Amino acid sequence: MHQALLVPEVVLHIFAHVNEIGEPSYAERPLSRQTLAALATTCKTFYEPAMDFLWSDMNRLLPLLGCVTRLHPMIYPTTQQSWSRGIEPLSEPERSQFLRHSCRVRTMSVSSDDDFHLLRSFPYDTCVFPKLLSLSWVIIFTRYLRFFLSPTLRSCYIAIFQPDLARHSIGTRCPALEGLDIVTMGAVAQAPHLSETIRSCKAFVRLQCPPLNSAAWKHLSTVPTLLNVSIYQESFSGSLSRLDTHNLSFSTFLNVTTLRFCFAPITDIIAVIQHSEFPSLKEFELVDHILPGAELLPLLRALSQCKARNTLENIAIYDDDPEVDEPSANSFVVTRELLCFTQLRSLRLYVGCSINPDNVSLFEAMSSWPQIRSLSLSDPHRRPPQVTFRGLFAALSQCPHLHALHVEIDVANIDIDPKAESFQHTSLKSIGYYSSPAANAEAVARIIFTMLPNVQLADTWGDVNTHLKSLKASSSLQGADGD
Numbered sequence: 001m002h003q004a005l006l007v008p009e010v011v012l013h014i015f016a017h018v019n020e021i022g023e024p025s026y027a028e029r030p031l032s033r034q035t036l037a038a039l040a041t042t043c044k045t046f047y048e049p050a051m052d053f054l055w056s057d058m059n060r061l062l063p064l065l066g067c068v069t070r071l072h073p074m075i076y077p078t079t080q081q082s083w084s085r086g087i088e089p090l091s092e093p094e095r096s097q098f099l100r101h102s103c104r105v106r107t108m109s110v111s112s113d114d115d116f117h118l119l120r121s122f123p124y125d126t127c128v129f130p131k132l133l134s135l136s137w138v139i140i141f142t143r144y145l146r147f148f149l150s151p152t153l154r155s156c157y158i159a160i161f162q163p164d165l166a167r168h169s170i171g172t173r174c175p176a177l178e179g180l181d182i183v184t185m186g187a188v189a190q191a192p193h194l195s196e197t198i199r200s201c202k203a204f205v206r207l208q209c210p211p212l213n214s215a216a217w218k219h220l221s222t223v224p225t226l227l228n229v230s231i232y233q234e235s236f237s238g239s240l241s242r243l244d245t246h247n248l249s250f251s252t253f254l255n256v257t258t259l260r261f262c263f264a265p266i267t268d269i270i271a272v273i274q275h276s277e278f279p280s281l282k283e284f285e286l287v288d289h290i291l292p293g294a295e296l297l298p299l300l301r302a303l304s305q306c307k308a309r310n311t312l313e314n315i316a317i318y319d320d321d322p323e324v325d326e327p328s329a330n331s332f333v334v335t336r337e338l339l340c341f342t343q344l345r346s347l348r349l350y351v352g353c354s355i356n357p358d359n360v361s362l363f364e365a366m367s368s369w370p371q372i373r374s375l376s377l378s379d380p381h382r383r384p385p386q387v388t389f390r391g392l393f394a395a396l397s398q399c400p401h402l403h404a405l406h407v408e409i410d411v412a413n414i415d416i417d418p419k420a421e422s423f424q425h426t427s428l429k430s431i432g433y434y435s436s437p438a439a440n441a442e443a444v445a446r447i448i449f450t451m452l453p454n455v456q457l458a459d460t461w462g463d464v465n466t467h468l469k470s471l472k473a474s475s476s477l478q479g480a481d482g483d
Contacts, residue, residue, distance in 0.1 A: 359391025
């Protein structure tokens with residue numbers, strides 16, 4: 001054996017490469033696993049690291065049960081459905097056989113608890129996967145969850161929240177837990193049980209869960225490692241308020257950089273923002289059924305009054321039903337509330353309250369966001385556009401780094417002559433287009449070709465895109481001839 005293979009780090013690097021071998025679609029048994037199994041039987045030096053890789057990623061309990069001598073002939077070569085029904089739980093010697101390889105598992109996905117009764121003989125507080133790092137739990141009941149709550153667990157996904165989850169004290173049993181995802185699958189999670197689970201975790205970096213009560217929010221505000229919070233309520237579950245808005249006392253959420261809300265009670269969102277500082281917040285996202293201006297404006301004002309106004313770089317707000325019409329008297333008032341966020345890199349608004357800027361308001365916005373890279377102000381009601389080409393280029397002059405713009409443009413009334421203008425914006429790559437066809441498609445194409453040389457138009461531009469492609473093709477041919 002080559003001396004290099006006696007160095008553990010070298011062997012681990014080689015085996016990690018073997019573990020990533022791609023599999024042909026027709027393979028019955030993954031080639032990587034075949035190779036690792038062969039390496040495990042080659043010599044003692046290879047056995048332990050090869051077995052660690054073989055058992056590191058599991059999506060069911062069956063292979064581990066197959067290592068138990070009594071159960072092996074029941075499982076292999078083929079397993080009958082409900083094979084374990086009536087089978088006695090593991091004896092003490094058999095538990096040792098099971099643990100021999102379960103201690104190697106790092107990632108586990110659980111989608112069935114059919115065979116879990118075989119583990120009932122383990123002492124109640126035993127973790128049968130002591131080195132587990134990541135767990136995906138996609139079954140209704142959590143009775144056997146305790147077997148998987150390893151002190152080394154870093155990430156946990158629970159598909160259906162059950163009240164008895166709280167009694168497992170996830171945070172106590174998994175002190176290193178950094179990421180927790182709880183999805184209710186349409187059921188309304190009980191706030192006290194959910195809060196108890198959340199408050200037991202002290203090392204969060206990332207959390208996604210249903211709406212929380214005040215106690216849970218207060219706890220999260222004090223967790224210094226927390227970076228990402230996503231509050232997600234299925235749209236068909238209802239949006240019941242969880243906060244006692246008269247008794248709120250939060251800390252700063254010192255290091256939270258990302259805050260997302262999906263179908264969460266809008267009053268709760270406003271209350272959380274009003275009572276917090278978020279001095280490190282860089283990304284804010286909101287999705288709701290209907291976002292009338294009467295609800296959206298207080299939210300944006302609260303956001304603009306906390307410390308996030310100095311740090312926010314990305315804002316995305318979506319209305320799940322933007323076709324609900326609202327008066328258009330103040331068509332830019334929503335966006336005006338965002339002008340104070342001078343560090344914005346990306347802004348996407350798609351809401352029912354009209355956002356249809358004119359030349360003056362678009363220039364005002366672009367002047368406020370000199371670092372903007374992507375801007376989308378969609379008007380789902382397709383009102384006549386008020387931004388002309390002259391207004392567009394005036395606004396673009398304020399944002400040299402902009403590469404994507406989706407704003408209604410008046411392509412029917414051309415108010416600029418590209419031959420008389422020297423302005424070019426070379427960073428812009430795409431322009432959204434939602435209005436009626438251009439009155440003079442060739443003239444519009446020439447404006448874009450001359451002043452926005454790097455823009456690629458979508459097919460929705462129709463004849464304009466056809467003319468633009470022709471102009472670019474002709475330019476390329478002339479350049480080739482010149483060479």
